[in-house]
Amino acid sequence: MEKDILNLLDTQNKIMLNILDLVSESHRWYTVNEISHELNVVERTVQRYIHRLKETIDDYNEERNHHIALSYEKYKGVLLEIDSGSNYMELKSYILENDETMKIFKLIIFEEFQSIQKYASTYFVSENAVRKSLKKIKDFLGIYHLSLSRSTFIIEGEEKQIRLIIYISGWIIFKGVTWPFDFISQEKIYLSVDSFSEELNLGFSIIHRKQMAYMLAVNILRLRKKHVIEMEEEWKDYANLPKLMANLPVLKEFADDYNIYIESELYFYLVLIQLKTKFYESERYRKSVFKYHKKMNSTVYRITEQFMTDFQSEIAEIPEELEERFFVTAFCAHLFCQLFKSIQVDIDGYLIFSDLENDYPNLYEKLSCLLRKMAEENDAELLSKETFLIQKYMLLFSSISQLTYYEPEIQIFLDSDLPYFVKSSVTDQIVNRFKYEFNLTFIEANDEDSADLILTNIPNVLEEELRFSHKVHLFEFPFNQRDFLEIERKVRAISQEKI
Secondary structure (H helix, E strand, C coil), rough: CHHHHCCCHHHHHHHHHHHHHHCCCCCEECCHHHHHCCCCCCCCHHHHHHHHHHHHHHHHHHHHHCEEEEEEECCCCCEEEEEECCCCHHHHHHHCCCCCCHHHHHHHHHCCCCCCCHHHHHHHCHHHHHHHHHHHHHHHHHHHEEEEECCHHHCEEHHHHHHHHHHHHHHHCCCCCCCCCCCCHHHHHHHHHHHHHHHHCCCCCCHHHHHHHHHHHHHHHHHCCCCCCCCCCCHHCCCCCHHHHHEEEEEEHHHHHCCCCCHHHHHHHHHHCCCHHHHHEEEEEEHHHHHHHHHHHHHHHHHHHHHHHHHHHHHHCCCCCHHHHHHHHHHHHHHHHCCCCCCCCCCCCCCCCCCCHHCCCCHHHHEEEEHHHHCCCCCCCHHHHHHHHHHHHHHHCCCCCCCCCCEEEEEEEEEECCHHHHHHHHHHHHHHHHHCCEEEEEECCCHHHHHHHHEEEEEHHHHHHHHHCCEEEEECCCHHHHHHHHHHHHHHHHHHCCC
């Protein structure tokens, strides 16, 4: 989703963020030519945006009382220096917050955007620019089955979907750096989060605490704007609200503190909490949730149990020490799919993997078959969310074995005059470099004929016609970046041939 949100930005802010990402990678000078090449932007344009970024950093330092220095010299390029009291993530958030479309989007979220004409006159921007921003916001919302009212500029769609998108967007934009919910007490929200944490003996980290506070604030905000969650009967299979209200004082206090007595709202809070794997670190909470789901034979619990069985029989054995974490992760993924539409990211907005079908085609196919088998045996809509679920299943598989385990094995033979330990170092470098992309195996001299790729630093050991084929790579020791790029190109070609 972060990519979709960044598409809301104007071109200037997009390029400034790209420059910032590049020059923050290491503490060194980056030439204008290097930045131009990396970002595919002409040098004159890069120079213009560097000056604009420097002005933005100066404004940020003055407003936030930090010291980030962006030095620019004609022949040396750009150097970014960040003081210990700040970091570039906060600066990125500052750039996002001050983008014109993001300002409009925030007003829309808070339902404070009144009209194009009023916004244009108040903030001294053209009406045409405001319309362009609104068009981008409408397109963004459309990706997630939401729309924007033409007359009131209010977000329309399923309320639970609206809340999720507002939460994820808010977290991606502000990252907990600032509190964007101007009319909601930050102190009171954090007290509520801390009460839950203490009740369940969880010990939230700073980030978990902030995430829970944002999630709670979004729900309070929407309810105060008279947008009520629609009750779904299956939620009663997930939580026993009457019993929890009677036995869990912190829940009763929460309802009283915020005057929340609507059944659907309280159920929605309980279901949202069940989406966060962090809560299952509490043994009391974990046993309580799963015991009730099992008793009610909930769709989510039933499918998760079947997934555990089928995964072990069709994909891989789950180590005993990982079974509990496997179950929790799969359960949360299935529940997320049950609740929300067309979301390819998790509850915090992260896409775990991308381009899965091309990177790991055999594993992808095996997991797709597993999912189809489960779908044939269960009439459950959640199993139709293939892209999201396969992401999660791959993540689980990666905790057992390399993602390349089922991909074609590519055999490499290293033929060189290098000393033994140097050769061992070379093979380790290559395997470690590509272990997440290819299933590589180095073979011994007596298996040379079966090699898919030969690496050598001695030209005369090769027949002339093989020297420039994709089956041979001639290198000079030590390896440089060009060698790794060429090996990757050849290995990828071999892999595609095998597939």
